[in-house]
Amino acid sequence: MQAANLFLVTIVLALVAYVLGYARSRSLATPLGGIRHLKSLPFYYGARAALWCGIPALIVLGLWAAFQGKVIQLLVVGSLPAEMIPDSEGAASLLLSKISNVASGALPPGFAEPPIVEAAERLTALRAQSRWYMTALVVAVAVLAGFLGWIRIQPRLNARAQVEKTLKWIFFACAALAILTTLGIIFSVAFETIRFFGKISFVEFFFGTQWSPQTALRADQVAAEGAFGMVPLFTGTLLISAIAMLVAVPVGLLSAIYLSEYASRRVRGIVKPLLELLAGIPTVVYGFFAALTVAPFISNFAASLGIDASSQSALAAGGVMGIMIIPFVSSLSDDVINAVPQTLRDGSLALGATQSETMKKVIFPAALPGIMGGILLAVSRAIGETMIVVMAAGLAANLTANPLESVTTVTVQIVTLLTGDQEFDSAKTLAAFALGAMLFLATLALNVLALHIVRKYREQYE
Amino acid sequence: MNTMNTTVTKEAAMPDETPVPVQEERPAETIIQEGATVGTPFADDPKFKLRNVEVFYGQDRAIKNISLDIARNEVIAFIGPSGCGKSTFLRCLNRMNDSIDICRVKGDLHLDDENIYDPKRDVVELRARVGMVFQKPNPFPKSIYDNVAYGPRIHGLANRKSDLDDIVENSLRKAGLWEEAKDRLDATATGMSGGQQQRLCIARAIAVSPEVILMDEPCSALDPIATAKVEELIAEMSESYTIVIVTHSMQQAARVSHRTAYFHLGHLVEVNETNKVFTAPEHELTESYITGRFG
Amino acid sequence: MNTMNTTVTKEAAMPDETPVPVQEERPAETIIQEGATVGTPFADDPKFKLRNVEVFYGQDRAIKNISLDIARNEVIAFIGPSGCGKSTFLRCLNRMNDSIDICRVKGDLHLDDENIYDPKRDVVELRARVGMVFQKPNPFPKSIYDNVAYGPRIHGLANRKSDLDDIVENSLRKAGLWEEAKDRLDATATGMSGGQQQRLCIARAIAVSPEVILMDEPCSALDPIATAKVEELIAEMSESYTIVIVTHSMQQAARVSHRTAYFHLGHLVEVNETNKVFTAPEHELTESYITGRFG
Amino acid sequence: RDTISIVGSSTVYPFATVVAERFGSNTDFPTPKLESTGSGGGLKLFCQGIGTQHPDITNASRRMKPSEFDLCQSNGVEDITEFRIGSDGIVIASSRDADNLELTLEQLFLALGKEVPSPDDESKLVPNPYEKWSDIDASLPNVAIRVMGPPPTSGTRDSFNELALQGGCEDLPAVADMDEDQMESVCQSIREDGAFIEAGENDNLIVQKLIDDDSMYGVFGYSFLEENSDRLQAATLNGKVPTAEAIAADDYPVARSLFFYVKKAHVGVVPGIKEYAAEFTGVGAMGPNGYLKTVGLIVPPRDALMDLQDKAENLPNLSKDELM
Amino acid sequence: MSDQSKQAEIVRQSLKRRYRKERRFRAYGIIAIAIALSALVVLFADIIGKGHSAFIKTTITMDVDIDGEMMYLDDASDERQMKMADFVEPLIQALMREIPGAGESDRDAVRDLLNPYASNQLRDALKEYPDLLGTTQTMELLSHTNVDVYVKHAGDDNYSIKLNQQQREWVDQLVEKGVVDTSFNDVFFSRGDSRDPSRAGILGAIVGSLLTMAVTLVLSFPIGVAAAIYLEEFAPQNKLTDFIEVNINNLAAVPSIIFGLLGLAVFINLFGMPRSVPVVGGLVLTLMTLPTIIISSRAAIKSVPPSIREAAEGIGASKMQVVLHHVLPLALPGMLTGSIIGMAQALGETAPLLLIGMVAFIVDVPGGFLDSATVLPVQVFLWAGSPELAFIERASAAIMVLLAFLISMNALAIWMRKRLERRW
Ligand SMILES: Nc1ncnc2c1ncn2[C@@H]1O[C@H](COP(=O)(O)OP(=O)(O)OP(=O)(O)O)[C@@H](O)[C@H]1O
Ligand SMILES: Nc1ncnc2c1ncn2[C@@H]1O[C@H](COP(=O)(O)OP(=O)(O)OP(=O)(O)O)[C@@H](O)[C@H]1O
Numbered sequence A: 001m002q003a004a005n006l007f008l009v010t011i012v013l014a015l016v017a018y019v020l021g022y023a024r025s026r027s028l029a030t031p032l033g034g035i036r037h038l039k040s041l042p043f044y045y046g047a048r049a050a051l052w053c054g055i056p057a058l059i060v061l062g063l064w065a066a067f068q069g070k071v072i073q074l075l076v077v078g079s080l081p082a083e084m085i086p087d088s089e090g091a092a093s094l095l096l097s098k099i100s101n102v103a104s105g106a107l108p109p110g111f112a113e114p115p116i117v118e119a120a121e122r123l124t125a126l127r128a129q130s131r132w133y134m135t136a137l138v139v140a141v142a143v144l145a146g147f148l149g150w151i152r153i154q155p156r157l158n159a160r161a162q163v164e165k166t167l168k169w170i171f172f173a174c175a176a177l178a179i180l181t182t183l184g185i186i187f188s189v190a191f192e193t194i195r196f197f198g199k200i201s202f203v204e205f206f207f208g209t210q211w212s213p214q215t216a217l218r219a220d221q222v223a224a225e226g227a228f229g230m231v232p233l234f235t236g237t238l239l240i241s242a243i244a245m246l247v248a249v250p251v252g253l254l255s256a257i258y259l260s261e262y263a264s265r266r267v268r269g270i271v272k273p274l275l276e277l278l279a280g281i282p283t284v285v286y287g288f289f290a291a292l293t294v295a296p297f298i299s300n301f302a303a304s305l306g307i308d309a310s311s312q313s314a315l316a317a318g319g320v321m322g323i324m325i326i327p328f329v330s331s332l333s334d335d336v337i338n339a340v341p342q343t344l345r346d347g348s349l350a351l352g353a354t355q356s357e358t359m360k361k362v363i364f365p366a367a368l369p370g371i372m373g374g375i376l377l378a379v380s381r382a383i384g385e386t387m388i389v390v391m392a393a394g395l396a397a398n399l400t401a402n403p404l405e406s407v408t409t410v411t412v413q414i415v416t417l418l419t420g421d422q423e424f425d426s427a428k429t430l431a432a433f434a435l436g437a438m439l440f441l442a443t444l445a446l447n448v449l450a451l452h453i454v455r456k457y458r459e460q461y462e
Numbered sequence B, C: 001m002n003t004m005n006t007t008v009t010k011e012a013a014m015p016d017e018t019p020v021p022v023q024e025e026r027p028a029e030t031i032i033q034e035g036a037t038v039g040t041p042f043a044d045d046p047k048f049k050l051r052n053v054e055v056f057y058g059q060d061r062a063i064k065n066i067s068l069d070i071a072r073n074e075v076i077a078f079i080g081p082s083g084c085g086k087s088t089f090l091r092c093l094n095r096m097n098d099s100i101d102i103c104r105v106k107g108d109l110h111l112d113d114e115n116i117y118d119p120k121r122d123v124v125e126l127r128a129r130v131g132m133v134f135q136k137p138n139p140f141p142k143s144i145y146d147n148v149a150y151g152p153r154i155h156g157l158a159n160r161k162s163d164l165d166d167i168v169e170n171s172l173r174k175a176g177l178w179e180e181a182k183d184r185l186d187a188t189a190t191g192m193s194g195g196q197q198q199r200l201c202i203a204r205a206i207a208v209s210p211e212v213i214l215m216d217e218p219c220s221a222l223d224p225i226a227t228a229k230v231e232e233l234i235a236e237m238s239e240s241y242t243i244v245i246v247t248h249s250m251q252q253a254a255r256v257s258h259r260t261a262y263f264h265l266g267h268l269v270e271v272n273e274t275n276k277v278f279t280a281p282e283h284e285l286t287e288s289y290i291t292g293r294f295g
Numbered sequence D: 001r002d003t004i005s006i007v008g009s010s011t012v013y014p015f016a017t018v019v020a021e022r023f024g025s026n027t028d029f030p031t032p033k034l035e036s037t038g039s040g041g042g043l044k045l046f047c048q049g050i051g052t053q054h055p056d057i058t059n060a061s062r063r064m065k066p067s068e069f070d071l072c073q074s075n076g077v078e079d080i081t082e083f084r085i086g087s088d089g090i091v092i093a094s095s096r097d098a099d100n101l102e103l104t105l106e107q108l109f110l111a112l113g114k115e116v117p118s119p120d121d122e123s124k125l126v127p128n129p130y131e132k133w134s135d136i137d138a139s140l141p142n143v144a145i146r147v148m149g150p151p152p153t154s155g156t157r158d159s160f161n162e163l164a165l166q167g168g169c170e171d172l173p174a175v176a177d178m179d180e181d182q183m184e185s186v187c188q189s190i191r192e193d194g195a196f197i198e199a200g201e202n203d204n205l206i207v208q209k210l211i212d213d214d215s216m217y218g219v220f221g222y223s224f225l226e227e228n229s230d231r232l233q234a235a236t237l238n239g240k241v242p243t244a245e246a247i248a249a250d251d252y253p254v255a256r257s258l259f260f261y262v263k264k265a266h267v268g269v270v271p272g273i274k275e276y277a278a279e280f281t282g283v284g285a286m287g288p289n290g291y292l293k294t295v296g297l298i299v300p301p302r303d304a305l306m307d308l309q310d311k312a313e314n315l316p317n318l319s320k321d322e323l324m
Numbered sequence E: 001m002s003d004q005s006k007q008a009e010i011v012r013q014s015l016k017r018r019y020r021k022e023r024r025f026r027a028y029g030i031i032a033i034a035i036a037l038s039a040l041v042v043l044f045a046d047i048i049g050k051g052h053s054a055f056i057k058t059t060i061t062m063d064v065d066i067d068g069e070m071m072y073l074d075d076a077s078d079e080r081q082m083k084m085a086d087f088v089e090p091l092i093q094a095l096m097r098e099i100p101g102a103g104e105s106d107r108d109a110v111r112d113l114l115n116p117y118a119s120n121q122l123r124d125a126l127k128e129y130p131d132l133l134g135t136t137q138t139m140e141l142l143s144h145t146n147v148d149v150y151v152k153h154a155g156d157d158n159y160s161i162k163l164n165q166q167q168r169e170w171v172d173q174l175v176e177k178g179v180v181d182t183s184f185n186d187v188f189f190s191r192g193d194s195r196d197p198s199r200a201g202i203l204g205a206i207v208g209s210l211l212t213m214a215v216t217l218v219l220s221f222p223i224g225v226a227a228a229i230y231l232e233e234f235a236p237q238n239k240l241t242d243f244i245e246v247n248i249n250n251l252a253a254v255p256s257i258i259f260g261l262l263g264l265a266v267f268i269n270l271f272g273m274p275r276s277v278p279v280v281g282g283l284v285l286t287l288m289t290l291p292t293i294i295i296s297s298r299a300a301i302k303s304v305p306p307s308i309r310e311a312a313e314g315i316g317a318s319k320m321q322v323v324l325h326h327v328l329p330l331a332l333p334g335m336l337t338g339s340i341i342g343m344a345q346a347l348g349e350t351a352p353l354l355l356i357g358m359v360a361f362i363v364d365v366p367g368g369f370l371d372s373a374t375v376l377p378v379q380v381f382l383w384a385g386s387p388e389l390a391f392i393e394r395a396s397a398a399i400m401v402l403l404a405f406l407i408s409m410n411a412l413a414i415w416m417r418k419r420l421e422r423r424w
């Protein structure tokens, strides 16, 4: 049986165990005078039996499915004539791939040497056997464990507590996945970053103003030494983020204020989802729009004014990124403004302040910390945004503050360095991970700070 | 004191007895005649002249045809069970209801013979004349000084810093807060105790020299000592201001007000001298409420 | 009735007088002796035997060394100013405080000689024996039938559908709701009026045949008519259950309870026959509270 | 794995994708999967070893280097078949709206070299001082030198370094008497001060950016020029315009051959490799009217094509001697 | 009193100035909203303007003599012969017949009007119905991309027309005769990627997206809900759960490309999973969406009033019963809404997928979770980088399809929120 089918079978077996456990607990209860004399409801006895039946079986199934390939490979390869036994890992995988392609008919058998054809037959047989054993083992485990679980059912057993405890552990495991993910991120950038710093010095990376990762790939290739100063990348990133914030913060904030203070319910009902729509548009679409519509427009417009503007101006990427971030800023500000208690608003209005005076002099100052936190979050988003800049920003690491020039960003370089060429030992590819680590740390710091500010602010009014 | 206890005892002595089902066969709606208020709702030359006021929240009629006069420099208390419309009615007097989208007000409401709800009327000016103090103290998260100076500043009442200083000092004095606050005018107001905060809110309201002060349960969030201070303040202020106070404590109404208005389910059931309301209520419902049969 | 009014008048007549600052120079803390409860806190063969109970919320001590017995089939009322710890104490009796992380309970609490806070003790079973009714009616958003049947179902009290039907009918009958509800058992409970909802909650609590019913201000969200019905119900139930009721209405305490316990700032100040508490309170604080000097 | 995996040159990518698609639609084999990684990156992946996780074929826009051959050998990739599939010129292109360049190779080196003879003293090497084309020669346009080109993983870059830069540098007096290694390192070093912009492997992106920006010049293969001939123009090098004829006749100075390499160990393991090679070298693809010609490949002459087809049939081994 | 009236006067006088400010402030708000909304409108107009023409294909319909002799084919069921047969010739002959002016020397020019894969259409037809050999059939064939561009965009100077003058005249004639015609572009929806714009379709990308999303949904929804329940209902207040919480909040704000690095390092390099496959894409997107789902699920759980919990607990329900019987059913609509929005985000995500190789040229429509695939947004990225404008047109069309998916997902979420949300 296939692993997937076997999975279903195990589920069915667990259901059967459930039904049996349920029935047994009821029949145990009858002589006692009803289920109220059981420690738990019959449902829990059933569920407990099902867990007993299902969990070990699934573990066995998982292990088997994970290791059967390796084992079969060893068996098949081991059975080949001595001169065909592969001498390297690669050759082994090649051989096995050949055998399995012959076995599946993707390669015509006439093509292959007889031992291979034999091995292919053997492979087919072994696979069938393995499936058979797996089926037998899993079913046996399920039945046995299910039976054990079933036989132990007795009125004094607190099945509910056990079932709930198991569930709770499962829930906990799911929550703990977040830690694993973070560890995974750290793991995936840390090693490469350390190796990178083995090749390039800290000083050059953090303070160098040249970014030009051209390293030779081969000993006999002549290329520049490569410069790995991340300063221009970070200034480029910051320039684009700053432009984005210049668009997003005023527009987002003022929209939020208007919607929460002035707009009628109907207008709000229409405008808010439309603004949210801006947030739902994929970044690749913004990138497309920035690269093909906004950037040419800006450079043509600048040219018509006699100003020199790059076709991949930071302005285009930043401006479009700003549009993308508008809803982010507006919904965060909206939250924060709404968290300011109505009583403050009433207090000001009752003194005869106009709405805008109330907004500017009372609500806004009160909400400012929260809004700052929200803006920091938005900045962190802008810094990490990738597709817009990959498509619309440049590749040249210019150290400039002119928004009409083209700059490159950290994320652009990560993508450029890693798409296609995925070898892990040149400083060039390692640089991508070092940049990733920097990006992670920078956004992490921003997020921690921002979340802290926002939370503190919320607590203030709770 | 004993006399009262005796009264309560009458009921306490028979806990097992079925409590009298209040108006079970005669629901409140039927024994109140809409628009007909018992007692003395009207006054000569009133500060507020309110006639046939109705307030709707969407479809719900929260205030049902109420007519009432509020005299100059009187302290009038609004009492009644929760949800009977006291706050709603109070907030009509300075149009604080405007900010609630679904709220509509009907009827004639006049302040010094000017129609409050005239569409051309300016709420900013109205509210500068009719100040308000809320249930929960709501100082702005600014310094004590800035809280009090806020009103004068936005209205441009002071030309110079020294004028402003004077206004702030005067208002804090009137609110009985000057001694406590004078050394920490720059401290943020939210650091003060609840009672101080509420008096600060009163000072803030006084600072724009209103003619009327509306108070919506100003002491319900305060401890007994702070309450006593605020009540004292109300008594003092009644010399120069007209004060309308909503309270859920009958004792408080008894202590501070000249007249008391009893609300029930959006109706104004009875208005009378406070004295009279608590000793000899004219309306059956008022009596039930006073004696604690419900609420 | 008149007698009472006169009393109030005394104060109402002098609204300009400075209200007496309650215990300004003698804060409540000093006139209460910790752990020393005036009156008759103990009983023979009690249902609950509570000794030296202390409850902490984090660092705050919300209940301060309280000892009290609750007799079988008595109705005991907890009264006291807001925040004095009535609800906190009540919730110790069926360990509802467990769900509050920062809450810790100390002392000996026994129900029929079994330690309530024994770590090995199963709260599920405890709560099946000690039911609870809350301030705001909180029916599940399910049908009326399912609301009442929920408890019996999770405790496995019914083997067959017909058993369950019987339990539901009985409980609704006892809660005086059967007539109103029998034709719409499948309607969702949230569609009922507040009073009906509260009675449904009572029926739900009864359905698991508890021995004790705890009620935390069960009428405070109800109108007078519904209140009367619930009070009537409490009177009936007191025959078969031990009832502990928290109320903010002294009148209600007077009407429904046999004994009354007065709480103040986490102390149990006085416990006495209800009759006695309202006519001749032994403790100074109780008297101040009863006469409305604060709260 | 039963799908052919191809990596390598971005110059060959457009031809290879067309072949792959044809191959997929004309045979029962699945369409190969192609990633464009640059010649160097591709060869590196290719030589990483045998086994299904490694690619079967790599494209290159230059010949495999002996060092790469050694890498392959040391990783067990011993038997390799080489296919030379045509030629490509490297052009210096710009938008049709830009000033066209008429360069000599020497001028090109002066524009892009890392160290160039000082304008004052021909025999001394100084860091490249030229900022505008007109600084090099007054006849050139008065715009800043900004050239986008491929990264070092790219075969185009290697060829450009060898053919164009070194070609323009060898005869300069300052380097004339250096030894070979020294000369190579001077002549093939590209300046890193921002005048030369390393674009990614995606030549289409460069084309796109040239079209948008009139002041930029780009370095890439001839086929990309042809594909966009209505929007791009090419600089003349040593007076020669890059045309198919000129490149095929080796008249244009910067022309090189295109290759792909087949890992023989995978033939017979991953189905269809041989057939793919046959399709690539068939008359339908590379004949005088083949579809590769229509997409801009400068196809090999008839007798070379016959050789290729033989190779596809027999898959002869590449030896290191051939590469030296 | 006089003080009061004097001040009232001052207030009155200041009013005009203050209301001017008020109006200005309002105007700022309106302008801000107008900017945001017009950006939205411009974006949509731009994309629709660029992409709508991709939904139209240009075909050539003509009578084709399926003449065995011309094709070197006398038995269409013989595989060997089929391999060697010339399927182009009959098409060229047929088209030459439709263009009276074209002579033998124009053969190549005429052939270039036909799609390079038109002959495959004939071959496939013969493969299926060998009997067609020797008959004359009316066939609808795809035109060459150049013809397609000319027919749809003649006169638009954004497009370069690659037909010569002669060919343009022919096409004009053929359009006149109805031989060249335009119709709904079903090819676009029924094929995978191609190097030939007129044969390029998004089915491969759509299927890739669906497979990837299936993996993401199956993993992230149950895990997210379980994690939310744990954190909201069971987590004790301790360092570990605090740490988990901080982690989740941070992960929600970690740039998506970092998840790409994670996928590359862990799933591909460490676990040795294949590149470019939906399983890996789905796993990466799962990790990326989980925090969103957890956070919105927690909000949904929080919005269930505590009174319900108390009620159940007061009757003696265990914590788990309270959660499973009461909280979960009530919070489910909110959880679903949050998850749909999280899935919509994942559907539009590109950057992390670039790093795990889902950016290859893949023609075949993937048939399973382990087949190489791209997804819609990556397809957009690939086409957007192509120099041929015919691909830009298709990229815009693909964006329209992607947006249609996203908008309907969001609309579904809004509808569910409106429909199922309970007000307490
Ligand atoms: N913003 C609102 N929207 C809709 N209905 C409202 C609103 N505010 C009050 N109401 C309704 O109007 C009625 C009167 O409310 P109001 O707040 O005036 O009562 P109240 O007497 O002040 O009660 P309380 O003593 O609880 O403050 C109530 O039924 C209430 O539900
Ligand atoms: N969950 C909690 N966390 C922290 N402190 C609490 C919590 N619940 C109650 N308290 C504090 O414990 C004290 C007693 O509260 P409790 O709710 O028991 O008072 P109460 O007498 O029931 O008041 P009320 O009449 O307002 O219901 C109060 O000071 C309150 O602030």
Ligand SMILES: [Mg+2]
Residues within 6 Å of the ligand: B086, B087, B088, B216
């Ligand atoms: Mg109110």
Ligand SMILES: [Mg+2]
Residues within 6 Å of the ligand: C086, C087, C088, C216
């Ligand atoms: Mg309480």
Ligand SMILES: O=P([O-])([O-])[O-]
Residues within 6 Å of the ligand: D008, D009, D010, D011, D012, D037, D038, D039, D040, D060, D061, D150, D153, D154, D155, D156, D157, D201
């Ligand atoms: O990608 P290349 O052809 O330049 O190696």
